[in-house]
Amino acid sequence: MQNPPRTHIVGAGLIGASLGIGLAAEGWDVTIEDNDPEAQALARSIGAGGAPGDDAPELVIVAVPPSAAPAVVAAALGRYPEAVVTDVASVKAPIADAAAATGASSRYVGSHPMAGREISGGLGAQGDLFKARPWVLCPNGATAEAVALVSRVPEVLQCDVVTMEASAHDAAVARVSHAPQVAASAVAAALGILDADDVALAGQGLRDVTRIAGSLPGMWADIARMNRTHLIETLGHIIDDLEDVREADDIGEALTDLIDRGRFEVARIPGKHGGASRDWTPVTVIVPDTPGQLLRLLSHTAEVGVNVEDISIEHSPRQPVGLTTLYVLPARAADLIAALERQGWEIAAS
Amino acid sequence: MQNPPRTHIVGAGLIGASLGIGLAAEGWDVTIEDNDPEAQALARSIGAGGAPGDDAPELVIVAVPPSAAPAVVAAALGRYPEAVVTDVASVKAPIADAAAATGASSRYVGSHPMAGREISGGLGAQGDLFKARPWVLCPNGATAEAVALVSRVPEVLQCDVVTMEASAHDAAVARVSHAPQVAASAVAAALGILDADDVALAGQGLRDVTRIAGSLPGMWADIARMNRTHLIETLGHIIDDLEDVREADDIGEALTDLIDRGRFEVARIPGKHGGASRDWTPVTVIVPDTPGQLLRLLSHTAEVGVNVEDISIEHSPRQPVGLTTLYVLPARAADLIAALERQGWEIAAS
CATH class of the missing domain: 1.10.3660.10 (6-phosphogluconate dehydrogenase C-terminal like domain)
Structure with missing residues (x-):
């Protein structure tokens, strides 16, 4: 394994700061900057990266709002003529176009780390923001070396890497x-x-x-x-x-x-590990809305060795009960229902 | 409390048979019929009601497909001139119009029991199909006595009764x-x-x-x-x-x-007991996708006395982990995060 690339992050919002924390925690040499001095100071204070020194970065991650990304990526390709540049915006073709217009698209690889929920601001930054989430790489005109270098980011952060062209x-x-x-x-x-x-x-x-x-x-x-x-x-x-x-x-x-x-x-939308979520059988249980009931329900489920693949809770607007649906393998549904009924649970239609 | 009304159900599909089972379990005298002799025999064999005898019913529940409901309700009002009639279709105005055209709308009250999921067929019938679900009553031209009689059905089945006009x-x-x-x-x-x-x-x-x-x-x-x-x-x-x-x-x-x-x-959609679901704070945990992990997580949550108001699970398409989000009272989120981290759980951004 090569040493981690010297990495510079442009933009200290939620995504930039989270990447900085995550990479620094893996031993990467990370620097970070932001136009906003307060955001920059905050990011540096929470371990998202230091101030740039004399050594030019080998990898630059542009983590600015999408509308600013094309210009900032183009500027970074000019400012760091030896570095590979990536960005994290959720739209990729306009940025690939801006990189191509600089003539340096061989050093640009688009990234789209897909966080589950929309939040913002460096204060919410966490090193594992993208763990187990898809991270799309859009190589377009980049060299294989550039793609390999950028790939190290999602790999070390344990993301689920998907490669496709920017327009796709x-x-x-x-x-x-x-x-x-x-x-x-x-x-x-x-x-x-x-x-x-x-x-x-x-x-x-x-x-x-x-x-x-x-x-x-x-x-x-x-x-x-x-x-x-x-x-x-x-x-x-x-x-x-x-x-x-x-x-x-x-x-x-x-x-x-x-x-x-x-x-x-x-039916084509992946549920669990690429499988269709409709392969599971729902078992709906009427659960009193008091502390500990969900735990009791799952304990009784575990006692018969049935794994819960997914779960949903529907609260009744005006009654102190909820309908909890456990999604289980079809072959285990009958066993589970019988076991829960023996424990006194009411099974609802599902 | 008056004796339960002698009740006749027309239609032995999922809803009719479930109502029959539920009412019979509460000691009601229920009879059931269906155009389809097999469905009728099945419903009677699973305790959804007996064969009609000499005594006319006091309450008739029409549980036929929506398109048939207007004609069957009108026919029931004629066939049982002393009975109150209701139906269970999920559209109400066309049936109220058909009842009004018979001149007997004082004896018709529309019902819409709202089950959570779409299923069909008497074989899936369960007495508690509608427990804790909304049951809409549409009195329109009915007398107060007729409304009171029909109301006894959702009351005994522990539904959440909502009254409104059919067109509303x-x-x-x-x-x-x-x-x-x-x-x-x-x-x-x-x-x-x-x-x-x-x-x-x-x-x-x-x-x-x-x-x-x-x-x-x-x-x-x-x-x-x-x-x-x-x-x-x-x-x-x-x-x-x-x-x-x-x-x-x-x-x-x-x-x-x-x-x-x-x-x-x-923000106006009721979450729990009429409150907005956005009053809860999400805490997202990275959970290995192996049996028993969800139970462990909820055990550790219960140990600090934090009640889980809602839960969602997001599976990673290609990795053996899932992101489980626990929704808790905002005042308890920090305690929960600290306790889970002490137990070795990884908290993700939420």
């Missing part, structure tokens, strides 16, 4: 992330005519669909602007499908067709 | 249930151009948005046809919002506006 990445995230955000917000916004009693009819389905609609707007404006073409194309696809249902002579037939097409795609 | 119900379920189903299916269908590697970029956000898109089409065609006006109006609202983003001169500004409006509405 942008088309994919429009479909799996950006358009779903827009649609979830539109479904939520349509609740606006309802009074509180009506909204109380919401079940787990609505809560699931609109969960990401609760996200802060944050960088979404930048992301939408930078991925405008793919986002517009995806929204057009969704709008066309909704229009087909709205305009159909037989709305029932049109909806059945759409549901059938959607089911086919949902 | 239908407008509400279009927004909280029917249109979200259509939108989730459209988001899922838009994944169709992606190959498997692209879909693997999906995170918890997409899984949440599209979870209900995995539902079987089942009765959705009937539901869409019967609630067509409200569904079309709601889809129009959603399409307009998506169009505004797609057509905007500044897509970033348009999306920020939509996200802001969506966030306002999401």
Whole structure:
């Protein structure tokens, strides 16, 4: 194993500072800077990197807001003519284009570390922010050496590395992330005519669909602007499908067709380790809403040796019970139900 | 407490048979019939009710598919001129209209018991199918006595009773249930151009948005046809919002506006006991994907006396770990994190 590359991070927000903490913890020599002196001082004080010294970095990580990334990546390629440069923005083609325009795209590899939730600010920085998350690498015109160097970051941080071209990445995230955000917000916004009693009819389905609609707007404006073409194309696809249902002579037939097409795609979304989540059987239990009940339930489940693959909890709006669904291997569901019933649990329809 | 009403159920599918089992278990005198002799025999054999005798029922529950409900309710009002009639379809105004056309709407009260998941067939029947779920009552032109009689069903089955007019119900379920189903299916269908590697970029956000898109089409065609006006109006609202983003001169500004409006509405969706789910603080833990780890995590949580209000599990597509998020009271989050770290758990950014 080679020594870790001397690494310089430009941008000390949540992502930059978290990368700095994570890499420094692995023994990397990390420096960090930020336009904002306070953010820079904070990042250096929490171990996200030191002040740059005389030695030029071998790797530069640009961790600035997406709209600033193209210019800052281009500037970094000029400022450090021997270094490999990467960035962490969630849209990749405009940055690859900016790197290509400098003539130094052989030294630029795009990165997109995919954190699960949107948070911001260096104060929330943690070295394991991206552990076990996908980290997309977009080599485009980079040399194999440059790709290998950048790859060391997700490898040492134990991320799940995926390699694809920048335009394919942008088309994919429009479909799996950006358009779903827009649609979830539109479904939520349509609740606006309802009074509180009506909204109380919401079940787990609505809560699931609109969960990401609760996200802060944050960088979404930048992301939408930078991925405008793919986002517009995806929204057009969704709008066309909704229009087909709205305009159909037989709305029932049109909806059945759409549901059938959607089911086919949902089955392709990875659940656990690339497998389809629909391979599990749900077992729904009525759980009193008092401390320790969930623990009791899982203890009784463990006693019969059944592994819980996933779990969801649905609270009853006005009653002191919740419906907890355990997802288990189909072959074990009957055993589990029998065992739980022997322990006095009420099994609900699932 | 009066004696339970002699109750006759028309329709021995999942809902009819489950109601029969649940009411019979409470000591009610229940009879059940179905056009399909096999379904009828099955329901009677599993304790969902007996064969009708000489005594006319006091309460008739029509549990047939939504499209058949208007005619069957009207027929029941004629066939049992002394009985109060209810039904269980998930669209209410067309059935209230059919009851009114018979001149007997004083004896008809609409019901909508809201089960969490779509399943069908008497074989899956369980007496507690609706326990702790909302049960909507739509009295419309019914007498107070008729409403009181029908109310005894959700009361004895321990449902969460909500009373509203039929048209308000239908407008509400279009927004909280029917249109979200259509939108989730459209988001899922838009994944169709992606190959498997692209879909693997999906995170918890997409899984949440599209979870209900995995539902079987089942009765959705009937539901869409019967609630067509409200569904079309709601889809129009959603399409307009998506169009505004797609057509905007500044897509970033348009999306920020939509996200802001969506966030306002999401905060109104009841989480636990009518409270907003956003009152909890997420604590995300990196959990090895081996049997018993979830139980260990909850044991360590219980040891410090922190109650888990909700839980979600996100599996890493290609790694043997998962990210488990515990939602706890904000005042307890720091204690919990400290205690879990002492036990050797890795806390991820949340």
